[in-house]
Amino acid sequence: MSSDSVKLYSAIYVALLFAAILNFVLFEVEFFGFSYWEAFAGTMIISVVKTVLIVAYFQHLRWENPSLTYLMGLALALTMLLMAAAAYSIS
Numbered sequence: 001m002s003s004d005s006v007k008l009y010s011a012i013y014v015a016l017l018f019a020a021i022l023n024f025v026l027f028e029v030e031f032f033g034f035s036y037w038e039a040f041a042g043t044m045i046i047s048v049v050k051t052v053l054i055v056a057y058f059q060h061l062r063w064e065n066p067s068l069t070y071l072m073g074l075a076l077a078l079t080m081l082l083m084a085a086a087a088y089s090i091s
Contacts, residue, residue, distance in 0.1 A: 012057050019046050 023046055025032070026039040034042070056062040061069050 009057070012053055015053060016050055019050050022046055 023043050026034055026042045026046075055072070061072060
């Protein structure tokens, strides 16, 4: 591993750690006074950012052929569609 990749992975780790702390702050720290739904929306946004960082860097999709990235995006979209259809059929 080159020192550049160690620096990059360390920076990503720090960003993920900061995002985890921010999730805690949104729900637990009363100083900011977020409502439940504001904290929930913030947590969902932070979760998407964390997922993109993990998939792009730790699963190396950033350096893969773009067609593989598109395939992963399609799989995610179809999974979300299946979950929405299942949720609709339950109600």
